[in-house]
């Protein structure tokens with residue numbers, strides 16, 4: 001096991017096909033198209049310990065469920081679970097495990113049993129939750145490289161859907177970074193413009209404005225990215241979505257990587273060239289802190305984004 005935050009031993013219950021089962025008893029067929037042909041879509045959510053209620057609250061649950069429904073409509077499956085059914089499974093799984101600390105939740109929908117490449121059923125689903133502390137290097141940041149692998153194209157394996165098949169491309173780029181001793185990778189599109197990293201989106205500061213590749217730049221429509229685009233301007237931090245060129249990586253005054261898992265991860269170098277002075281920038285720090293306030297309910301303005309898990313039982 002090579003993860004730094006391995007908490008899998010704490011998982012007692014998962015949901016499979018809307019039933020709670022012990023983690024060890026949740027299985028799929030070894031010939032399932034979800035495995036053999038990557039006929040699987042998923043979502044990754046985080047539940048945070050709320051600073052005022054002491055409850056856990058899932059961040060932007062409805063927006064993640066909406067993206068799951070979108071991914072399902074593109075990949076095509078028979079009678080997939082509704083958003084309400086997935087939400088109910090998430091709540092049941094959280095409560096069965098009784099997690100009280102920051103938790104990562106993964107919901108998957110896949111084609112099970114034995115089938116061809118175009119099989120659309122039988123459809124299986126699962127939800128798994130595990131405690132997930134903040135990633136290492138959140139304070140110090142990470143060095144990134146530009147991967148030699150190009151990002152999946154919209155007309156080949158669309159990055160806009162959260163399908164397991166897209167993560168082969170991400171894995172190859174991630175392995176590039178690992179081999180070079182870097183913490184992450186930038187993936188370029190076929191035209192050489194910047195897309196995203198293997199599991200998160202990129203922001204670069206230039207002349208006091210953050211720039212992020214737009215939604216036609218081969219990115220997943222990240223909920224963290226969208227959150228930052230909404231919470232930064234009221235703080236006086238301007239944001240622009242546009243096509244970003246590779247050499248802009250080397251001109252950035254600050255940079256960060258973002259996603260549900262990493263939250264806001266400062267980037268301190270691209271391809272061995274320091275970003276700014278090579279340490280996390282002041283505006284990146286400000287955004288990290290404000291994002292944390294938002295996800296933990298310290299900011300009333302964004303309370304609609306929080307769905308309590310235990311409610312009055314907290």
Ligand SMILES: Cc1ncc(COP(=O)(O)O)c(C=O)c1O
Pocket residue numbers: 044170196197198199200201219220221222223224225258259260261
């Ligand atoms: C490829 C990719 N891009 C971006 C993101 C960030 O998306 P979100 O902020 O919705 O977690 C992820 C997260 O898993 C991802 O896998």
